[in-house]
Amino acid sequence: MTQRIETEVAIIGGGIVGASAALFLRRQGVPVVLLEAALCGAKASGVNYGGVRRQGRGLEQMPLTQRAHELWGQLPELIGIDGEYVRSGHLKLAFSDADMALLEAYRDRTRGFGMNLELLDRRALSQRFGWLGQNVAGGSFCPEDGHANPRLVSPAFGRAASALGADVREGVRVTSAEHDGSRFIVRAGDELEVRSRYLLNCAGAWAGRYAESFGEAVPETAIHPLMMVTEPLPVFMHVSLGVQGGGIYARQVARGNCVIGGGRGVSSGPDLARPGRANVGALMANATQLLPVLQGAQVIRFWTGVEGNMPDHNPVLGPSAKVPGLFHAFGLSGAGFQIGPAVGEVLSELVVRGQSSIPIDAFRIERYTDAAHGAVARPESVREQTLESP
Known part of the structure; x- marks a missing residue:
């Protein structure tokens, strides 16, 4: 009935x-x-990965992402929990001078939206984030972006x-x-x-x-972002990481686990996806290159999902x-x-x-x-x- x-x-x-x-x-x-x-x-x-970032979005999304930033600041009032939300800062990395030029241009285009982007060269990165791999050329830091537990x-x-x-x-x-x-x-x-x-x-x-x-x-098409999480490790990273042009992103939670994403999973039907063995290997290799401290760490879970893409x-x-x-x-x-x-x-x-x-x-x-x-x-x-x- x-x-x-x-x-x-x-x-x-x-x-x-x-x-x-x-x-x-x-x-x-x-x-x-x-x-x-x-x-x-x-x-x-x-x-999803749990990134709560404004940095890297197009200009057309700036008003929307700025309003969202205000709402995330009211999270306990809205939903009754803090959701492990922290404004840790978001560090977007460059691997070349060309990437650094793009980050600088983006900073100039987005002035006035309250992100307060700070460009860091290789020396500054080494002083502040010494755990990064040596192939990083520089980065852009947004101090009030962060991450949460989705x-x-x-x-x-x-x-x-x-x-x-x-x-x-x-x-x-x-x-x-x-x-x-x-x-x-x-x-x-x-x-x-x-x-x-x-x-x-x-x-x-x-x-x-x-x-x-x-x-x-x-x-609209479906994408399947690939992610993994490590065993708890001594805390070494407080920021959320991204890369100019995409490819890999990472954060570490208070318990010490590192959540890392990059690449794509494999569709296993119209509504399902799985990590895929070949993709898992590439993600692990990229993660240890960016974060050498992860070498030898145990990965306790891989996963993916189904997201709508335009x-x-x-x-x-x-x-x-x-x-x-x-x-x-x-x-x-x-x-x-x-x-x-x-x-x-x-x-x-x-x-x-x-x-x-x-x-x-x-x-x-x-x-x-x-x-x-x-x-x-x-x-x-x-x-x-x-x-x-x-």
Whole structure:
């Protein structure tokens, strides 16, 4: 027998984006039903590296990442835990003079966004971070970027939303979503039907399927970032590391374990991935070259995940170009953990006020679709209605 629910906002996907959107909507009294196929925060949001960085993002993401930086500073207030979040600093390394020139140009382009980037030459790196490999030419240091534990943070957003009255349903796989001209109808097989005025498509690597079902096909692909963690080691590294041009990233947690990422896992189906033996060897070799102290350390686990990726590495974020009341937020391209809470807040603003407080035009779905770029009729915002909370 099908259970039928009426609500104001339905959300597909309980990762950090969907769960934070539910949280911010409930903080404003908006009724929400969140449907998650697995457990909240169990997919890409919970298995990522845990970097909480602004450095390295494109200019178009600066307002979004700056707002996210403010929200991360309020994490215990938002979700009730600190999530092992530390502002350790983020060090982006260069292996050549050309890489250093790119870091310098990036520092100059991003002045005014509060990152306070400091360029370090080889000598300065040796003095401050003597544990780095000798092939590093220099780096750029962002003192207030950091890292956190995604396995703690991401599920906590779902719990916090539920504690404020969101109807969070885990283990519910959405099989269809449509609009009947007045309401959205979201179904999970024959067991559940949710009708809502608004629909938020936050389904991560699977969100492109829902966008396509509403006539907005986009070139979202799946990527499988590869990661590993070592046994606890004496603490030698307090910063989070990255490399100009990508390739490897690393951090050490308070318990001494080093979390290291780089390269890609192997797809083992449309919804699954595995580390892959050849890729594991390359990651270990690159890690010991960058961090010689890791030689002889035991790796206790390898893993990967499934993340949505867009060709320009920017998310799809904002209103549908075709269906009033539909909002997309997906394709965060392996860098969504830090901006996730701000993306959720933007979604809540689009529902409640009809507009975002920060610019998001660069992320419109129209950049990938053939839809007209003119104005699209939208339902009035929640704040313009007489709305009764449950």
